[in-house]
Amino acid sequence: RPAAAEPLARLASPSDLGDAAPVAAVSPLAGTPGMGRFRRGELIHRLLQVLPDLPGDVRPDAARRLLRKEAGLSDPQVEEMSTAALGVLGHPDFAFLFGPGSRAEAAIIGGSGRLPPGVRISGRIDRLVVRPDEVLFADFKTNRPAPASIEAADPAYLRQLAMYWAVLSELYPDRPVRAALVWTDGPLLTPAPEALLREALDRLYRAA
Template sequence: RLIVCGYHGKRAPNAGTWHSIVSRALVGAPESIERQHPATGETVHRFHVTKLPPVAQAAAEQARQAQQFEPLPKSLFQPLPPFEDLPRPLSPSGASALIDEARQAVVDTGSPVLDTEAEPGFAVMRGLALHKLLQMLPGIAETERRDAAERYLKRAGAQWPETERDKALASVATILADSRFDQLFAPNSRAEVAVMGSLEVKGKLRSISGKIDRLAITSGKVSIVDYKTNRPAPATLSDVPPAYVLQLALYRALLQPLYPGHEVSAALLFTEAPRLIELPPAAMDDALARLTGA
């Protein structure tokens, strides 16, 4: 039961008057029961609506619902299969740590991409800037590339010595102007290509996840290139760190099933020279065999 109290006049009743009006409305109502206020002891009214019994469902309605809904499948009541905790995806750049798991892991605070004479923080930032320039500049008109690169280096290398900004700019300009790299930066090439797949590593299926710096696809050939900013740049394949070879071997293994009938080649572009060192298929096969235990 809902009691609505209203008042029409120039001046509304105060709180005490409203309390009196509501109290008189509740007196004598079958849903109202007098109680003593637990704190003040004064008489108050408790308004309670009696709950009605549920309405019985008609037999016809029960029969209709029984025909409309089929019994629940038994599989719904079976326990769920155990959750399979998948291993963390393996990064190609760090996969060399799994080649000899029996050997105790040694924390190496150095990195082959860091400048041996410069601070590590600067070397990392410099490498990231070169990667970004090689990613973005090929999509910009040649006449506008130098200005775009200078603007970017003024922001990204604001704390660098001016000579280092000049070296970075000259390195990228030399690479993009070299005719040997035309196919690598052609319009049909792509930068920062994410790849993911699975590979059996020593009897266990592992997820592989990585990012290719540059991918170029031509008729019958797929070329993978990874940028490295080593100082000094390796002169020959024998000087290349084995981890680099394994990294590109994993990229190659992931792409081969995606491009049947294509030759998948891989190379390292050392930006300081600049120098492109192609990796022979046999070298990558050997590195992959050491990782997988095949």
């Protein structure tokens, strides 16, 4: 039968809501031939999306082959980005993000009672893990240097995590949802406590 009508909602990307985010720090590779301001981050994200599906012993060569297909990259740039991505994939603290039940670039769309009225989000989560007893998700960040704590992260990043957390909590009300940022510089994983996510949502609600 026809679905019940729903009130019109404002569909937005999590990065479009809230206070304007500060301009991202310029990469040390910015201005270097073959490397635009955001290109390093985009390429490392692509490696982290593709490489987990390959056996560990072939990942280094695969990373280099993928990057060498990109126009204008020098050998040192290829090695630096390969090392950054492989450092995340090979780190024991991050193994759960790439194990059974994990998904790359997981599309998410929906609303939550924790979001401002009439707002639904549409976005992609870099890595999502759904387990019978919990849900884990992480966004990858390539800023350098990585902040020393989650509290020092860009407020826009925390807002993005908080909005994903709100919607996933509606989808999986029977289990805890845990969020984290993964920094390729280090590499470093910084979990986001639920209290910090709720604070970010409160600020978003007041600004709406």
